[in-house]
Amino acid sequence: MTEAGIQVREVYKVFGGRASLPRALAMLRAGASKQEVQAKLGCHVGLAGVDMALPAGRISCIMGLSGSGKSTLVRHLNRLIDPSAGKILVGSQDILQLDAAGLRHLRRHIISMVFQGFGLLPHLDVLENVAFGLRARGDSAGRALRAAQDWIERVGLEGYARSYPDELSGGMRQRVGLARALAMDSPIVLMDEPFSALDPLIRRDLQEQLQALQRSLRKTIVFVTHDLDEALRLGQHIIILRDGRVEQAGTPDDIRDRPASPHVAEFIRRGEPAGGPPTDS
Numbered sequence: 001m002t003e004a005g006i007q008v009r010e011v012y013k014v015f016g017g018r019a020s021l022p023r024a025l026a027m028l029r030a031g032a033s034k035q036e037v038q039a040k041l042g043c044h045v046g047l048a049g050v051d052m053a054l055p056a057g058r059i060s061c062i063m064g065l066s067g068s069g070k071s072t073l074v075r076h077l078n079r080l081i082d083p084s085a086g087k088i089l090v091g092s093q094d095i096l097q098l099d100a101a102g103l104r105h106l107r108r109h110i111i112s113m114v115f116q117g118f119g120l121l122p123h124l125d126v127l128e129n130v131a132f133g134l135r136a137r138g139d140s141a142g143r144a145l146r147a148a149q150d151w152i153e154r155v156g157l158e159g160y161a162r163s164y165p166d167e168l169s170g171g172m173r174q175r176v177g178l179a180r181a182l183a184m185d186s187p188i189v190l191m192d193e194p195f196s197a198l199d200p201l202i203r204r205d206l207q208e209q210l211q212a213l214q215r216s217l218r219k220t221i222v223f224v225t226h227d228l229d230e231a232l233r234l235g236q237h238i239i240i241l242r243d244g245r246v247e248q249a250g251t252p253d254d255i256r257d258r259p260a261s262p263h264v265a266e267f268i269r270r271g272e273p274a275g276g277p278p279t280d281s
């Protein structure tokens with residue numbers, strides 16, 4: 001795949017209430033809010049008609065309050081979640097049409113993922129953790145370990161290959177998670193709030209490291225964050241979600257200088273939107 005851009009077209013995700021799905025979709029398409037759908041039909045709306053195009057070779061940041069749909073959206077991109085309606089293209093491939101073998105290929109060779117909670121295996125050392133995905137997809141032990149060692153050094157963990165996760169700080173563990181995803185050498189990397197558990201200095205460090213790596217890697221990175229500063233610093237393209245819908249999409253300058261709604265303007269002004277800090281909705 002040469003062009004690994006992503007297009008999400010009119011994607012809806014309604015959790016629960018299979019019987020009321022057609023009514024929920026009809027309400028959402030007519031402009032009802034997720035709260036109205038929940039009150040009327042008792043089902044939870046994750047995404048309410050998301051349209052977006054994420055350019056290849058760029059860092060796109062998806063941001064919004066807790067409950068706005070960020071994780072739900074990013075998990076659609078490697079089909080950890082399937083939509084209730086809509087279409088998702090990775091390059092020119094409609095990923096909803098993939099069979100089991102196609103989906104395996106997508107997850108092993110096209111898209112890798114970095115999770116918030118590091119997702120490291122505690123009984124494996126750093127080298128084995130980084131090599132794990134490569135071994136699981138069938139790379140030879142020699143090849144996997146060579147690639148793992150290389151990435152351990154590139155993320156600044158030289159000398160820690162034989163350490164175990166519980167011997168590392170949070171920042172170092174997240175570097176292992178990053179090395180593990182990058183070692184897969186996939187053109188797309190999904191990162192779901194990867195740095196949010198880290199203290200501000202370490203977080204800044206990792207943001208800079210990611211930017212430095214990206215200058216040579218030029219991957220399609222989808223980075224989820226609820227932190228506006230992080231999105232403006234890292235993102236070349238930013239999508240702001242609110243209640244399962246795209247509130248604004250654009251460059252950092254668009255978001256900063258031309259906020260599309262009072263909600264976004266308040267986000268810019270205070271670093272958080274009207275209504276106070278994130279709450280689980």
Ligand SMILES: Nc1ncnc2c1ncn2[C@@H]1O[C@H](COP(=O)(O)OP(=O)(O)OP(=O)(O)O)[C@@H](O)[C@H]1O
Binds near residue numbers: 068073281
């Ligand atoms: N498995 C599920 N069952 C029911 N509702 C769900 C499920 N997963 C997500 N939701 C709902 O979908 C909405 C979006 O959730 P999501 O986790 O994607 O938000 P988020 O923006 O990633 O939030 P956070 O920043 O807290 O992780 C929320 O209202 C949530 O309650």
